Amino acid sequence: MLNQSLTTKIYFSPSKDPWYNLALEEYLLDSVKKNEIYLYLWQNQNTVVIGRNQNPWKECRCEVLENSGGKLARRLSGGGAVYHDLGNLNFTFIMDKDLYDLSKQLKVIIDSVKIFGIDAEFSGRNDITVNGKKFSGNAYYFRGNAAYHHGTILVDTDFDKLTSYLQVSKEKIISKGIDSVQSRVVNLKNINPNITIEKMSDLLKKTFLGNYGGDGEEIEINNTEKIELLYNKYSSWEWRYGQTPSFDIVLSNKFDWGSIELGLQLKDGFIRSSKIYSDSLEVDFMETISSELIGLPLNLEKIAQKLNSFNDIDNNKDIIIKDLCYWLKHKSI
Incomplete structure (x- = not known):
């Protein structure tokens, strides 16, 4: 109709x-x-x-x-x-x-x-x-x-x-x-x-x-x-083109929902700035994730805990968080 x-x-x-x-x-x-x-x-x-x-x-x-x-x-x-x-x-x-x-x-x-x-x-x-x-x-x-x-x-x-x-x-x-x-x-x-x-x-x-x-x-x-x-x-x-800063550490992986490259600049073991490059369709959510990492220690378990604290998100974003948390918890740097 x-x-x-x-x-x-x-x-x-x-x-x-x-x-x-x-x-x-x-x-x-x-x-x-x-x-x-x-x-x-x-x-x-x-x-x-x-x-x-x-x-x-x-x-x-x-x-x-x-x-x-x-x-x-x-x-x-x-x-x-x-x-x-x-x-x-x-x-x-x-x-x-x-x-x-x-x-x-x-x-x-x-x-x-x-x-x-x-x-x-x-x-x-x-x-x-x-x-x-x-x-x-x-x-x-x-x-x-x-x-x-x-x-x-x-x-x-x-x-x-x-x-x-x-x-x-x-x-x-x-x-x-x-x-x-x-x-x-x-x-x-x-x-x-x-x-x-x-x-x-x-x-x-x-x-x-x-x-x-x-x-x-x-x-x-x-x-x-x-x-x-x-x-x-x-x-x-x-x-x-934007800025292409030099990162102290770069982590990358590919998931069903897209690829991700996480670049981190550090100071005294803490994340001073963060940039996510990704072909994920959830563009704003990727930028939110990136901004939430600033100030955290360079500890993948703690980064995963921070991401796991996201709430009130839809199913697509929940899948992204679960995948990222699993990846970070099982990755070594």
Whole structure:
């Protein structure tokens, strides 16, 4: 049953600049109202986008990317690094948080490719796959009363550039049971040659309205001053690369929910500063964990005890805490 009081809006960005498109995405996140949901479609040219808490130097061959005229961008959400070009279509569902329904949002994507005769399914923690190969990676972000869920759709992406720019750890490749990144991803055009970005975009709009109703009016972009301020943030060195401090100790591991690299600076045996690099989807929670470690002695048992004291957390975060505590209690430094 479609919600007749729901307001649906659609916007396709004319820009191919990742910093502008991410600024616009955050602007729309701050603009969405009660009982509203937007479908925002966008494309970036020759870009690597990393997750909120990732280390750019470990995820991307930054110098190779920039020497070829590409851009590095960092998004608000978690998850791993992705390559964008004009053979890839990005989608973002931006909504009143009360409307957030991952299965319904995914249905829009899955319904769209089904029209092309492709039976897709949601797989793992954030992928949409066909025949075991990924064509869409997904992530989400919540702020106040708003939320977004965004992802990629590989239609005709240049996989040679993808593999030349992205650096994927051997541990991640082994955990996926594959021998390369290219063996794990697929362009939809290779399955159905009739698929184009334009057709995919039109179908997404159609299935979006089919699932949510409403008239899908075009979003009006009014506050260009705010978008310019957000653009300045997304294009800045500080946001994209950040500080890369030298740590006294670095602990790393891979879990089902993502990888983690914990860097600690010490003074007199106590943690003076802490930084977590991770592709976990729980971006804010990772930052909370990092800040809670400051002031603790460098004692993994005591760090585990501190983490174990977290309460009032949902099941996803509880799993993260349990995994981290078990790892730290059984690790030696």
